[in-house]
Amino acid sequence: MDVVSPELNSLLPDEIMDTEAIAMEEELPAEHLAAPPQPEPDPPQVPMETEVPEIVSLCPATTSMQMTSTSSDAQSSTSSGTQLLLAPSGLIAGTTTTTTTTTSAKTLTQNLPKISSVTVPANHQLIINKVAGAPAADGKSPGTAVLKPEGQKLLVAGLSKTGQPIMLALPHTWNKPATTQGAGDAKGQPTQIKMVTTVGKPVIAVSSASQLMGTSTTLQAQQLKTLQLTKKPPVSTAGPMITKLIITKALNNKGLSSPASVAPVVTGRVVTQSTPVTPPRTITIGETVSTVPQNTSGNSKVAISPLKSPSKLTVVSVASQSPNSPQKSVTLPLNVALGQQILTVQQSAATSPAKAGTSQSTAQTVKPVQTVGGVGTSQFKTIIPLTTPPNVQQIQVPGSRFHYVRLVTATTGSSTVQSGSSTSTNPSIQPAKPVMMNAAVRMSVPIVPAQTVKQVVPKPLTSAAQVVTTSQTPQRLIMPATHLPQIQPNLTNLPPGTVLAPAHGSGNMGYAVLPAPYVTQIPQPAFVTLTSSSTFSTATPIQTQARLSLNGYCDCFANGEFCNNCNCVNCFNNLDHESERLKAIKACLDRNPVAFKPKIGKGKEGESDRRHSKGCNCKKSGCLKNYCECYEAKIMCSSICKCMGCKNFEESPERKTLMHLADAAEVRVQQQTAAKTKLSSQISDLLTRTTPAVTSGGGKLPYTFVTKEVAEATCDCLLEQAEQAELTNQPQAVAERLILEEFGRCLRRIISFAGKAKTDCPINC
Template sequence: MEVVSAEVNSLLPEEIMDTGITLVEDDSIEAVIVSSPMADSIPMETELEEIVNISSTSDSSATTTAVVTTEPVTAPSNHSGDVTVNTATPKTDVNAVVKPTFPSGLHKLGAQTPVTISANQIILNKTADIKIGNQSIKPDGQKLIVTTLGKTGQPIVLALPHSQLPQAQKATSQAQGGDSKVQGQQIKVVIGGRSEVKPVVGVSALTQGNQLINTAAQPSVLQTQQLKTVQIAKKTRTPTSGPVITKLIFAKPINSKAVTGQTTQVSPVIAGRVLSQSAPGTPPKTITISDSGVIGSSLSTTTQQTPNKIAISPLKSPNKLTLVSVASQPPSSPQKRVDGVPPNVVLGQQILTVQQPAPCSPGKAVGHHPAAQAVKSAVQTITVGGVGTSQFKTIIPLATAPNVQQIQVPGSKFHYVRLVTATTANSSAQSASQNPSTNTQPLQQAKPVVVNATPVRMSVPIVPAQTVKQVVPKPINPTSQIVTTSQPQQRLIMPATPLPQIQPNLTNLPPGTVLAPAPGTGNVGYAVLPAQYVTQLQQSSYVSIASNTGFTGTSSIQSQARLPFNGIIPSESANRPRKPCNCTKSLCLKLYCDCFANGEFCNNCNCTNCYNNLDHENDRQKAIKVRGLFPCPPKLKPFSLCLLKLWGRACLDRNPEAFKPKIGKGKEGESDRRHSKGCNCKRSGCLKNYCECYEAKIMCSSICKCIGCKNFEESPERKTLMHLADAAEVRVQQQTAAKTKLSSQISDLLTRPTPALSSGGGKLPFTFVTKEVADATCECLLAQAEQAEKMGKSKAAAERMILEEFGRCLMRVISSAGKSKSDPCAMNC
């Protein structure tokens, strides 16, 4: 796992986490699922959280604005003409700016399109003349048309705006260190906005054949202001044709030290989101934007029809963000080697996939530009996660074989998984010189996305992310689905079904590891590991991951993923620290075990013979299935593994209640929270923690079957208990605060510098006895002795006088120590 510097981390908008991608559960949905903010689309009782604002922290100085919307966009068949974007009712989801800059040295390499990603914008800068192989790309007239998933008629335009974006140019030129060539050559991606939330950020006009998309009546406020509302578009289907997927993968530079030259700064507002858009009949294409700033030199005009998925899924949890992507096959140009970096080492990469309609005409087509072409050839679906229904988890199949690297940002709540293209790891030299000063993100792309159809085994180095992972890209089935969910905790996504290739190494998986489905497994389930559990596994290791081309078992995967493996509602369970269990007989694989019941691995528990861990993943998965099953029909008993296999997920789908949180939302008019099943207490009066209602601090409801219930609103016993509990809580808080304060004070004293007794300097107010004070005290004592001698006092009387004087000296020292900070003389006699 690599660590991203705090500086880089600061660029990561935390709002992403608030994005709360809502996963639409629909097996029919292919490839990308864009969830709708509508409450009815949210499964389970869990309250639908309000639409989350995903505003980027982006400063207004960001250049062009790329607004990704779930709003359906119809891509015009004729691309030669001007491109128009329907923004009549824009739905703003994500603002992402990709601003590519060309490292000076990279131009020679050609086909390199720096991409800078900042809030609200996606800008693909290109030089005036970019040569890709034998092609010379002119910036003029290049357009990107993006269609969105779902509604039709609203085109999303990816245009190469001319130089009329002062703000954009400024940022661009600034990022490029004054390279004039780069100015004005930008690709803007404007994808509709959400009308009800916020209008789409207007995109400045395009010149020279490039037409601005946009955005009439788009409040400019949005540009400067961050669009925080996440569009949760209703899931839309294109029955006749598979959805086109535009993929955006933003990887951040992991170790800038290892890279020389251009430093890419990513402000991935879009990061953590999966934007999906469907364009019927259009093949998915992928653009890879790497921070190395290099674009695949050979951008093949041939479009790879194989849909590659890239899922950027934010975990809603404030804790971590996991970026998972299914990357297309990486370019293997030798130009991408990064100095000082082993070929396999993947520098921060960004993969941008923009959905695009039919091929554009030459000359104006975006595809001519390396980046544009990448967009053209790349997967064209952008999936934007919906508002966070926190109970969802993200399951993303790694179809193609990208290298997956974890990025752990110190101090960051998020976890990042960086995907590296295979080519980068192999022969290609990646010229990703990173200059911290630059604000550009190199675009790595994207040779023709050729997906290796054969199942490939992918070795993903996990912990020391610096090590290279060798990835063999695998094609993903167009029908495969990407499930995007938000989860407060980072989860390790693992195949729920036995995955022999990786199981031996499971115990070494680091946080955020994403495992691809095993080849040929078809419906492979995924298990999500609790972050804290995974966090324990910090050992670096390589995990061999087999990718699966098919990945057709979407429904089951979705269901399991949606259930947060175990249906945990983050707000209920993840936010509070779980007590360690003490199970002894249940193997921690029954609902007796709180950890298991909450879908978590045992971690720091006191349980014995625990199977709720990765070492017993098979048993655990079986137990999960069993728990999800309806009562086993007598005829099927005893259960056999075969029956479990047959039933397994289907039953779990049928009985999602198995791991459903017990505390859910009550009916309308009732309390907001209530026990889903109701308690069955008989002796406790529902006023002890035996009662699940009382334990959850909710009152019993009509569905409870309790006897002698005293846990109702008017219950005097309950009120008394509540008062007592409140008082106790207040006392505890006060005590805690007092202890904290005392500890702080003690710590402060202990950490203060020791007074310099020998030197006599550095006297501080808390210095009680310095050399001067000691000398003065001695003088006082001597003076007292002399006085006693003059007075003819006896020896005993003299000693008495001296001791009394010593006592006075001590008192002065003590009193003086607390007085003046700068007056050491106060302590003198």
């Protein structure tokens, strides 16, 4: 079924729709770590999947994101991806039993490298050593890195609460970045992935290869746990490259055995994000675990390092609607998080597992979002699994940073099905929840800008996903009006940057990703549009005035955000002009594929080593004014800058002086502000207190002598006192005391004058 109407397709950037454009094989030749013994033609790639340069899905259950759909039109496979399954051999059979029907997944399981040993250190890390001689090392393509039999290690961290280890499959391509690193330990040493799950700041490190830039993990209640890792190879490579490692953990609810009794099977998929030149690559690692139905996952949190991206992402899973078929694996594409960092993953218990699938029409309440480790909540992204996953469709726009989620929640049974031609023909949709066209409302939700990662998420083609495509409408959240009272409050409560991602297949859970501006800007009433009014003004040409708000000059637009509280005039960068906005986005991406990527990226060193992605081009400012983007970002210019007369480098005395002065000025301003605030409150309080005490005199009250002039003079005295204290380097406590003493003297003088005035002129002079 089509998720995007042809009209909409025309509006979307090429990166979105042109699945052929991003052929991962070009730069990242498909490498099957566990290649089938016999050369097998790759199945036709699904458009959205092909956008992913490399998709590795080893675990059938977890690959449902791309392959769960069993309908005839379901996506075929992810064969192009490198695949490596690192799991005890005996567990492999269990994985095949779960769900997947794709051939690639089966073949993968047949050729999984065997793990020779599993080491569980005390720090919740699991090291898996691959057995030598794994069939994966054939080296299908020239660029293929080969797992070294002797030491390919996979370090899995963060054992789930149930004790199930999360294992990461490490495709041999993982080593590729290492080869280009130039580090001494790049070659010859076993590649090791470390995944340390700490509440505060998760760290995922890949030894000897590259540095991970960030991670994001989403756990789908009861059924899946996905983890995204972002890896960035050394800068020395041709261009910035970011690899995302997605770990998907599928939990089999029916499993009654103890958590420890069943070993998890891991599949992996790695997405490598790179510059336009370098196609992204994705590794997804999934884990199929039989667990106790109730919350095996509990509230597992995976903190992810807040890396370069200022936007952070919080992942919160909500109780899913009970799947009718627990065995059905539900995979949730987590790459919706894009470049955003996921800080928290909260996995909630399933509500009612035994509930019949057909009755799950009502949206369940979204659990409160839990945010961990961040201050600027406005920048946090939240992934909240929705309870109506079958009705959630996610459309991601690779490279565009914009991701769209279409939610089609179940409506009443009497509701009629959408007008679209595609859905009615699909028999699989019939049992699914029909969407009332007249009553349904749609919500437009452009999703989080992928700042660093070219998103690769297959179109949700599952039968459950309802297509209410009214031709020109862009990707939207579609919800029945009757459910809005339930859903909207949830959305309202969502922290900015909520991520709603769909569940596929039997999907019991959906996620939505909403950037903060999208949530905050759009008033809820405006957020919902009746589908009946499908006349979305797509034909409206972008007028001159509109262009002003939709070109790169607008920071909001450049940041992939809606304008909010801006001073723009005739702004088109809002939901009311979605089509125009999409056109503008497309135009921008056509001109510059990385137009929506953050300018400040990560350097080759640690996280703190940020640097401008393109470098500045300053000529007159010496890179010591805010004209310079590097200086503005408080980073030093790098070798890629083309500035002239640059003084923004480490040893620059001008820079040091400037920084020192700036710091001193800032401190001074803060102190003065604090002092003023405190004194102001004290004066106000004092005047309030003195009011009743002096009213009996019949004369002019003392505080009436505190005229504006007197108050200003008093403040001058106090400020002078503060400055003197500062100049003499008095401690703050002493300074405050001096100021208060001065204030006391001023007050006594005022009172004294008031008394004199009353004496001299008892009759209200």
